[in-house]
Amino acid sequence: MTEFILVPGMFTGAHVWEDTAAHLASAGAGVHTAALTGLDGAPGAATDTIDLETHIADVLALIDSAGTGRDREIVLVGHGYGTYPVLGAAGRRAERIARIISLDTAPGQDGMPALATVTDPALREELATRAAAEGNGPDLAAPARDAWQRWGSTAGIPEAALDRLTALASPQPLRTLLQPLRLTGEAGSLPVTGVLCNANGSSIELVQQQVDFGNPALLPLADPRISFFELPTGHWPMLSLPDGLAEVLLRAAAGEGHRLSAPGSAEPPTHLRPFPLDVPELRGERTGNVDLYLPDAEGPRPAVLFVHGGPVPAGVLPTPRDWPVLQGYARYAAAEGAVGVTFDHRLHDTAGYPRAAADVAAAVEQVRADPRVDADRIALWFFSGGGLMAADWLGRPPAWLRCLAGSYPVMAPIPAWGPVDSRFRPVDAVAGAGTLPVVLTRVGRETPGIAATVEEFLDASTKHGVDVEVVDVPNGHHSFETVDPTEESREAVRRAMRSVLGHLSV
Structure with a gap:
C-alpha cells in the first residue's frame, strides 16, 4: 500500500x-x-x-x-x-x-x-x-x-x-x-x-x-x-x-516515468544534429568570438547576425557558433548574397542576460565596422531563450536595423526559469518598434509556457500596429530544424530566410 x-x-x-x-x-x-x-x-x-x-x-x-x-x-x-x-x-x-x-x-x-x-x-x-x-x-x-x-x-x-x-x-x-x-x-x-x-x-x-x-x-x-x-x-x-x-x-x-539520456549516448543531442537544408560548405572567417560567412559577391553586403539561445553553460564544446544549425543558417544567408554571422555570447544562466546583451551589441558593432558589410542593412535573428534580448532592439530600433527575426523565441521571462532582469521583456518593448519589420517562426508543438509568451507578443504587436510576419510550422517542435527535419521544416526555413533577406534588399 x-x-x-x-x-x-x-x-x-x-x-x-x-x-x-x-x-x-x-x-x-x-x-x-x-x-x-x-x-x-x-x-x-x-x-x-x-x-x-x-x-x-x-x-x-x-x-x-x-x-x-x-x-x-x-x-x-x-x-x-x-x-x-x-x-x-x-x-x-x-x-x-x-x-x-x-x-x-x-x-x-x-x-x-x-x-x-x-x-x-x-x-x-x-x-x-x-x-x-x-x-x-x-x-x-x-x-x-x-x-x-x-x-x-x-x-x-x-x-x-x-x-x-x-x-x-x-x-x-x-x-x-x-x-x-x-x-x-x-x-x-x-x-x-x-x-x-x-x-x-x-x-x-x-x-x-x-x-x-x-x-x-x-x-x-x-x-x-x-x-x-x-x-x-x-x-x-x-x-x-x-x-x-x-x-x-x-x-x-510505481516506478514509471521518463529517464533522461546521459551525455554521450548513441544519438547526438539536438543542437549537434545536421542542418536540414543542403547549403555550401563555406568556412567562416573568425575574429575573436565572431565568425563571418562571406558571400561570393562584390561590394559591401547586408548582414544577418544569428543570436543563439540558452542559457548555455560556460565551457560547453563546441560553442554555439560552431553548432551545425547556426552554421547552416549563416551559410544559407551567404549563399543568398548576405553576410551570415555566428558568434558566442555569455548567456550561461538566467542572471546573465545583461552580460549576453552586451556581447550582442559588441558583435553588431564589430560586424558593422567591417568594410565588406553594408552597415546600413543589418538584420538580427534570435533563437529560443535568446529571444529575450530582442527587447533591446525592439524598444528603440536604430535606422540600420532593417529586420528583426525570431525562431521559436521566448518573448517574456518564464517564472520557472529563474530570475531575469525586467529589461528583457519583448512583449513590452514592442510598443516602441514602430515600422521595424518582424519575422517570427512559430512551432505548433511548442512548450506551452513558451508558446504563451509568443501569443502575448503577437497580441502586443497587433495592439501597437507592429508588422509581424508569422512563419508557422504546425507540426514542429522547439528546435524544429534538427528535431523535425521534414519538408515542412525545410520550407519554413526557406520562407523565413526569404522574408528576412527581402527586408534587407529594400
Missing part, C-alpha cells in the same frame, strides 16, 4: 490537495495532507519563530504517523517551497521513504535556502534586503488574487478555485525562506520523480537539452533513479488538473 504525504507550497495549506487526495484515495492509496505550521489558512497564525526546521518537523510527524510495515511505502510529494521540508525530512527517515516527488520545482541543494524558489528578481532582492536590514523581518504577505501569476503560471485554475486559493492563503514566515536546507547523505540515495508543468515553462525536452549541454547542476538528473512526467497545465496542477496529477503520482510511485 502506498502512503502519500502531500506537502503544499508557499502561502497554502492542506486544502489545496483536496481533489487530488480524493482521487488517490479512490485508487486505494493512503493519503496524508500537510498543514504546515503557520500556513493553515488561519490569519495571524505565523510567528517569527517559524522556520524551515519547523516545517521539516511537521513532515516528520506525518511520516511517523503514517503507519509501519513492509506493505506501506511512503511517497513524499512537495510542491514549490514544500519540496524543501520534504527533502529535509526525507534524509532523517530515509529507511521509511520509497520515493520523493518534486512537483514543478527544481530540487533543493544542501546549503541552499528556499528563497531560491522565488523566481521574481525584484522580489528576491526585496526579501534579501529586508532580511538583512530587519533581522529576517515580518512575514511575507500572501498574494492578492491577481498576483498569483508572480509565483508561477495560473493556467487552468478555475475561477472559483483561484478565489478560494486567495481567501485561504496565509502569510509566509520569512525565516522559512532564509534558513538554509541541510541534507543528509541518505536523502541523496532515494528515488526521485520530477513532475514538470508545461504551462509554467518546464519540459522534459528543455531539461534534456541542458543535460546534453553538460550543465553541471543538471547532469545528476540523468541518474536512472530519477524519472520525469509532464502535465499540460500551470504551476498549481492540484487545482487545475487534480485527476491528471493523481494519475501521475500513482504512476511515479
Whole structure:
C-alpha cells in the first residue's frame, strides 16, 4: 500500500490537495495532507519563530504517523517551497521513504535556502534586503488574487478555485525562506520523480537539452533513479488538473516515468544534429568570438547576425557558433548574397542576460565596422531563450536595423526559469518598434509556457500596429530544424530566410 504525504507550497495549506487526495484515495492509496505550521489558512497564525526546521518537523510527524510495515511505502510529494521540508525530512527517515516527488520545482541543494524558489528578481532582492536590514523581518504577505501569476503560471485554475486559493492563503514566515536546507547523505540515495508543468515553462525536452549541454547542476538528473512526467497545465496542477496529477503520482510511485539520456549516448543531442537544408560548405572567417560567412559577391553586403539561445553553460564544446544549425543558417544567408554571422555570447544562466546583451551589441558593432558589410542593412535573428534580448532592439530600433527575426523565441521571462532582469521583456518593448519589420517562426508543438509568451507578443504587436510576419510550422517542435527535419521544416526555413533577406534588399 502506498502512503502519500502531500506537502503544499508557499502561502497554502492542506486544502489545496483536496481533489487530488480524493482521487488517490479512490485508487486505494493512503493519503496524508500537510498543514504546515503557520500556513493553515488561519490569519495571524505565523510567528517569527517559524522556520524551515519547523516545517521539516511537521513532515516528520506525518511520516511517523503514517503507519509501519513492509506493505506501506511512503511517497513524499512537495510542491514549490514544500519540496524543501520534504527533502529535509526525507534524509532523517530515509529507511521509511520509497520515493520523493518534486512537483514543478527544481530540487533543493544542501546549503541552499528556499528563497531560491522565488523566481521574481525584484522580489528576491526585496526579501534579501529586508532580511538583512530587519533581522529576517515580518512575514511575507500572501498574494492578492491577481498576483498569483508572480509565483508561477495560473493556467487552468478555475475561477472559483483561484478565489478560494486567495481567501485561504496565509502569510509566509520569512525565516522559512532564509534558513538554509541541510541534507543528509541518505536523502541523496532515494528515488526521485520530477513532475514538470508545461504551462509554467518546464519540459522534459528543455531539461534534456541542458543535460546534453553538460550543465553541471543538471547532469545528476540523468541518474536512472530519477524519472520525469509532464502535465499540460500551470504551476498549481492540484487545482487545475487534480485527476491528471493523481494519475501521475500513482504512476511515479510505481516506478514509471521518463529517464533522461546521459551525455554521450548513441544519438547526438539536438543542437549537434545536421542542418536540414543542403547549403555550401563555406568556412567562416573568425575574429575573436565572431565568425563571418562571406558571400561570393562584390561590394559591401547586408548582414544577418544569428543570436543563439540558452542559457548555455560556460565551457560547453563546441560553442554555439560552431553548432551545425547556426552554421547552416549563416551559410544559407551567404549563399543568398548576405553576410551570415555566428558568434558566442555569455548567456550561461538566467542572471546573465545583461552580460549576453552586451556581447550582442559588441558583435553588431564589430560586424558593422567591417568594410565588406553594408552597415546600413543589418538584420538580427534570435533563437529560443535568446529571444529575450530582442527587447533591446525592439524598444528603440536604430535606422540600420532593417529586420528583426525570431525562431521559436521566448518573448517574456518564464517564472520557472529563474530570475531575469525586467529589461528583457519583448512583449513590452514592442510598443516602441514602430515600422521595424518582424519575422517570427512559430512551432505548433511548442512548450506551452513558451508558446504563451509568443501569443502575448503577437497580441502586443497587433495592439501597437507592429508588422509581424508569422512563419508557422504546425507540426514542429522547439528546435524544429534538427528535431523535425521534414519538408515542412525545410520550407519554413526557406520562407523565413526569404522574408528576412527581402527586408534587407529594400
